[in-house]
Amino acid sequence: MTLKTRSWVKKRVKLTWTWKIKLAKSCKRHLLSDKSKKAKKRNQYWKIVSDAEAKKINRQLPHGV
Numbered sequence: 001m002t003l004k005t006r007s008w009v010k011k012r013v014k015l016t017w018t019w020k021i022k023l024a025k026s027c028k029r030h031l032l033s034d035k036s037k038k039a040k041k042r043n044q045y046w047k048i049v050s051d052a053e054a055k056k057i058n059r060q061l062p063h064g065v
Helices: 007-012 037-042 051-060
Strands: 013-015 021-024 046-048
Touching: 007 013, 007 051, 021 051
Parallel strands: none
Antiparallel strands: 013 021, 021 046
C-alpha cells in the first residue's frame, strides 16, 4: 500500500539548507497597507519551527525529511 503525504504539509512547509523546517506565518498576504511598518517587520513571513513541532510535521510526511 502506498503511503500518502498530508497535502497541507507539502503546500506550507519548506526546508532550509541545514534541513530545518520553515513554516509560513499568517497575516502577510493582503491588507498590508493598513498595517504599520513595525507590525509587518515583526511578523516576517517564514519562521523556523522548533524541534518539538518538527517532529509533529515529520510524522505527516511518510518518508520523513
